Amino acid sequence: MNTEFIQALGELVKEKGIDRDVLLETIEQALTSAYKKNFGSAQNVRVDMNKETGDIKVYSQRTVVDESDLYDTFLEIELDEARKVNPNYEIGDVLEFEVTPKDFGRIAAQTAKQIVVQKIRESEREMTYNEFVEKQDELVTGEISRVTVRDGKKIVYVQIGKGEGILLHSEQIPGEEYKIGKTMKFYVVEVNKTNKNPQIIISRAHFGLVKRLFEMEVPEIQDGIVQIKSMSREAGSRTKMAVRSVDSKIDPIGACVGTQGSRVRNIVNELGDEKIDIVKYSDDMAEFIEASLSPSKVTKVFVNNKDKSAVVIVPDFQLSLAIGKEGQNARLAARLTNWKIDIKPESDFSEEDERLLLEKLEIDNLAAENAADDIEEDLLEGEFSDEEIDFEADDSLNNDFVEDESDEEMYIEDLTDEKAETENI
Template identity: 45%
Template sequence: MPKKEQTLDFQELFSAIDELEREYKIEKDYVYSVLESALLTAYKQVKGIKDKNLSNVKVSIDPEKGSVKIYEYRKVVENVKDRKNEISLEDAQKIDKRYKIGDIVAIEIPISQFSRKAAMTVRQTVIGKIREKKRSIIFEDYSSKIDNIVTGIIQRIDKKNVIVEIEGGKVEAILPMEEQIPGEEYKPGTLMKFYLVDVKIPPKEKEPIVYLSRTHPNLIKRLMENEVPEIQEGIIEIKAIAREAGSRSKVAVYSNSLKVDPVGACIGEKGIRIQNVLKHLNGEKIDIVKWSSDIGEFIKNALSPAEVVHIDLNLIEKKAFVLVPNSQLSLAIGKGGQNARLAAKLTGWKIDIKGKD
């Protein structure tokens, strides 16, 4: 059975170009220039031309009609000396009797007559260049979104990594095991917020890989920015975040205005703002504490909800010796030492807590 000839379906190509422009913002002119270059390469292959100069050959692309044509342009002469660029008057008048010496004749080269190999060259070149452009656009687009939040839908689990569809299916991103919240379920079809950590282009011309996180402290920071207008406006600053993802976090905030209480503004009326943050964190608790340039005051605030009775600071070792009422010692330390551990991480100081009668 003879092999089916490889043909070029330009109507299909133009439809694909329209879709690429809509989905990935790949400009049509770029694809047309790629197609033109690929066709000229195939033309040289068919004609056995090694010369890089093809000034007498042009590609005509008409997306509206869905047509692509190649023309050779030759000058009408009395005696042909350069067959590539010239045509005799006799041959020119076989095409159109009105041609005269000095005219330029456009001779269409039927693309349908391209060999199977040449047709494949065109297809592979165009597809390859489009993929390359698509990779570049995806990489640039998502590189600009690093350190921001994206919304995604859980697709599947692959070797302990969670595969997430983001931006309406344009890209599949990876939530690595080490960026997953312990105990959090990732059921296919679940809509979640993620922190975009990085974008990398793997070898062998594959699609860029977008890496996500559910454990990064900046996930909380970006969620709070979305919910608290005063943060967006620069009135309130998030000075530090200490996080044990899935369990508890502490966030230190500061107000640049004496009229605005940073803690109250972040919590919101009836707790609405902080609740809007927490709903994306699967039960994680957040303590909002007031930041202070006075490290002693900051450490006291960081140990909330426990009440600090006295504090001594070792400035050389960055170590704080804290006294709390015996009745609040377990509260200050926290379950498994979590409250003290988070306070130390938030302030950057070692904290030694003792009870006082």
């Protein structure tokens, strides 16, 4: 190796952002291993590479010992012999003798090339990981590069800049087509480091995709005037979103829908005609639950604060609409509000039923208020922290958005080495 190699190394260091000293140290370590492999592993050696000229020298290292303690001549040298080299040597000192082989330059060049290539790949993987970690929970645009099938489930790979996203079967919109070359928007669920390229898990089914699309499309959301309070989604079919405005002059639903539905239409087109219900959020749970069952009309809502449940009375002709096809409307409303919702038709709810229910709710709601007062009192007395109080609520909120998981997670780490048959789409 020579100065041209060092100069080329310097350019790579600048271009790839690799630490020069670390790279040179790694090369020296690799050259030490290469020497031992080709010229003898019994001795201790040190490889020195001149950082200016690229010249490489190999030194055998031997420890100075007393004649009576000499055991291995490859690793040790007698004190008398050492002092023939330098009279100042003492027992325990280390002598170095140059043992650079004549043809070591060729081996050194090959080894250095391998290390440089390895470090470049590691650097690029690190840069890609750092880039996409910043994009976690955000939207990205990518082009579908390949589609494979594993255990009967389609897995889609998406080129996103220098990274490759993995769209698992569970993160796909049911019925959506993923053709090679097609450009789409995706939500970055998580980014994991691996021994190879970073694993970028993306989604088309996550509720976060819809949330980010609205944030892009609606300036009032970007500015913080309109807030998205909660969402529930069954990808490819329907999404419910609760919004509120911090400015009484701004209608939050109207802002999200846009003039003649232009804003929400753009999002629906991106999602493949998925229906989107936008409702007004309210701190009054009865009002919020009523709104969550839109487009159904509601007669009465009875809330039980103790167990976060509600009985909702609807006109008989609105019952099927309130429940929805296969229970979807009621299911999404329950997830949106994070409350249990029991829907009853007016014909099945008599005045006596209402009286009994109100009596029960009065007792339960009073118990809930007393429990809340006890918690507040304990907090004031320092009995436990805010984190302990919030834990259960936070956990239930997270569960509100949990999608069904599949066995894919058990082999997710193998996906970058996917050998499954590529599907022609």
